[in-house]
Amino acid sequence: GIYALPIIFLLWANLHGGFVPGVGILLFYSLFKLFEKKASKKLIIITLISLIATFINPYGIKIWTFVLNAVLKHRTYITEWRGVEFSLKYLNYFVLLFAALLGFIFSKIKLRTYEIFALLIAFYFSFHHNRHIVLFTILALIYIPKYMDSFTGEWFLRYENRFSQNIFIPIFVSLSLIFLLATVWRGRSLFTMKVRSDWFPVNAIEFLKLNNISGNILCSFDWSQMCISQFSPKSKVFFDGRYETVYNDNLI
Numbered sequence: 001g002i003y004a005l006p007i008i009f010l011l012w013a014n015l016h017g018g019f020v021p022g023v024g025i026l027l028f029y030s031l032f033k034l035f036e037k038k039a040s041k042k043l044i045i046i047t048l049i050s051l052i053a054t055f056i057n058p059y060g061i062k063i064w065t066f067v068l069n070a071v072l073k074h075r076t077y078i079t080e081w082r083g084v085e086f087s088l089k090y091l092n093y094f095v096l097l098f099a100a101l102l103g104f105i106f107s108k109i110k111l112r113t114y115e116i117f118a119l120l121i122a123f124y125f126s127f128h129h130n131r132h133i134v135l136f137t138i139l140a141l142i143y144i145p146k147y148m149d150s151f152t153g154e155w156f157l158r159y160e161n162r163f164s165q166n167i168f169i170p171i172f173v174s175l176s177l178i179f180l181l182a183t184v185w186r187g188r189s190l191f192t193m194k195v196r197s198d199w200f201p202v203n204a205i206e207f208l209k210l211n212n213i214s215g216n217i218l219c220s221f222d223w224s225q226m227c228i229s230q231f232s233p234k235s236k237v238f239f240d241g242r243y244e245t246v247y248n249d250n251l252i
Contacts, residue, residue, distance in 0.1 A: 002042070006049045013054040017067040021125075021135055023051060025118055032114030070244070071125075078221050080131035093133055096140050097123070103147030115143045195226075205230050 005026070012019035030047040033039035057063050075081035084090050100119065104111060119139055126136035195202055201223055208214075209230070217227050217237045224240035239247075 002046050005046055006053045009050040010053040010056055013063065014057050017070060019054060020064075020067050020071060021122075021132075023054060024121070025139075026050060028118055028121075029114055032112075032117070035113075071129075081129050083128050084126070084130055084133070090130075093126070093136075096137060096144075099148065100140050100144050103144045107147040109147065111147070119143060200226055 009019060009023065012022060026047055030039060030043055033043060054064070055061055059066070073081075084093060104116065119136070122132070122136040122139045125132040197203055201219070205227070214231065214235045217231065217235050219227055219237055219239070221239055221243075224237045227235070227237050228240060
């Protein structure tokens with residue numbers, strides 16, 4: 001498995017800027033293993049080769065400059081780059097964060113420094129840019145369960161003799177059915193994504209199509225990809241995810 005990392009990072013760096021967090025996690029892991037004097041030569045060599053592999057792209061080292069600048073830049077006009085709000089919209093995020101805190105505070109097993117450090121970094125970026133919530137979620141779901149289990153395990157053992165183990169299967173099935181029924185009841189399809197007309201210009205796009213209206217489109221960033229998918233190449237938008245290759249920040 002570890003031998004595939006250089007190939008993964010080579011492809012990743014040429015396909016998406018998200019390779020930077022991946023390199024960061026790998027470096028943090030290797031460094032902490034070094035401090036603990038548990039790092040093998042294989043791990044160090046694979047880490048270095050993986051890092052070097054990210055420079056094999058059409059832009060060379062400049063790709064790092066561009067991506068790091070993009071990650072640290074504040075884009076309040078782009079929804080996914082805004083910070084987390086204290087609202088029900090982010091309830092799942094805060095529940096996961098609360099579970100992480102419980103796991104770390106009440107854990108009865110030794111906390112691993114690199115795991116805490118990786119989660120703190122992921123939390124920082126996810127809190128300031130909600131597009132990084134997925135990174136925090138992935139790391140949290142990897143590291144948190146064992147810490148939670150270390151203190152919740154005793155609770156389950158305490159009540160183990162009071163309940164039959166077979167009771168948990170019907171409970172799980174029932175909860176799953178409730179979730180599915182609630183999803184359908186709220187008008188959501190399990191297999192298709194509904195585009196909300198109060199968030200996106202669904203009606204406006206339909207009007208333009210019915211009346212065969214075309215031309216350059218002035219729209220917000222959040223609407224640009226939708227407009228491109230509906231009108232390209234007949235009509236062009238002035239502002240989308242590639243804007244940094246054309247416009248500077250002062251103009252935006």
